[in-house]
Amino acid sequence: MSNIPKITFKIIKSSKNKYCIQINNKIAKTPQGNLIELPTLKLAKIILKDYQSVKTKKVANIVSPIRLTNTAIDRIVTDNHNYIEKLSLYANNDVVCYFARSPKDLIKKQNKHWLPLIIFMQDFYSINILYTSKISAISQNKDSLSKLKLILSKKNNFELSAIAVLSQLTNSIIISLALVNDKINVKNAFECSNLDEIYQSSFWGKDEEAFTRLKAISSDIKNVKKYYDALKE
Numbered sequence: 107m108s109n110i111p112k113i114t115f116k117i118i119k120s121s122k123n124k125y126c127i128q129i130n131n132k133i134a135k136t137p138q139g140n141l142i143e144l145p146t147l148k149l150a151k152i153i154l155k156d157y158q159s160v161k162t163k164k165v166a167n168i169v170s171p172i173r174l175t176n177t178a179i180d181r182i183v184t185d186n187h188n189y190i191e192k193l194s195l196y197a198n199n200d201v202v203c204y205f206a207r208s209p210k211d212l213i214k215k216q217n218k219h220w221l222p223l224i225i226f227m228q229d230f231y232s233i234n235i236l237y238t239s240k241i242s243a244i245s246q247n248k249d250s251l252s253k254l255k256l257i258l259s260k261k262n263n264f265e266l267s268a269i270a271v272l273s274q275l276t277n278s279i280i281i282s283l284a285l286v287n288d289k290i291n292v293k294n295a296f297e298c299s300n301l302d303e304i305y306q307s308s309f310w311g312k313d314e315e316a317f318t319r320l321k322a323i324s325s326d327i328k329n330v331k332k333y334y335d336a337l338k339e
């Protein structure tokens with residue numbers, strides 16, 4: 107008979123009417139010792155499941171909801187202004203802003219998938235996104251970056267954490283904002299952010315290593331979108 111003690115998990119409400127995770131009668135905290143207080147029950151259930159997968163040694167998601175939450179509480183809360191500043195600068199290197207010069211088939215795909223995203227930024231946020239097919243880097247104008255910072259400043263710390271990770275996964279703040287606003291779905295977000303690789307694989311054949319990596323990215327995008335949606339209740 108195993109003598110391994112049973113680990114108990116429970117969702118409880120804090121004095122602030124937020125949701126906490128109780129593990130063996132102790133409230134879960136971040137690596138920096140901050141209390142994990144979650145804004146919605148949906149998010150609390152996701153975090154609870156993630157803790158259970160870690161404690162029972164089951165394979166956890168590559169993008170961990172716990173890590174997203176720890177970042178929101180330990181890092182973004184204490185440095186919100188600089189975090190938003192850095193996140194807004196993704197627009198200068200956004201994959202959507204750099205079109206190919208050839209071949210024609212790839213350019214056609216980019217026009218089909220990326221131009222609607224640029225139009226979305228204009229129509230939804232009144233942000234004029236600059237884009238190019240030249241090799242040299244571009245810088246978005248100051249007005250656009252200021253508007254983008256204002257948009258991000260209206261997000262809570264958990265939302266910012268999710269958007270930041272989505273931007274890393276997709277190499278695009280534009281794709282990330284379109285996704286969290288449900289203007290595109292997870293499949294579209296993945297395809298838009300990996301158009302070149304998907305095109306190359308269709309032309310040259312599937313590379314198993316690249317395929318495995320892309321599959322992991324697709325799964326991560328799905329998990330982060332689920333995390334973001336759980337913040338709405």
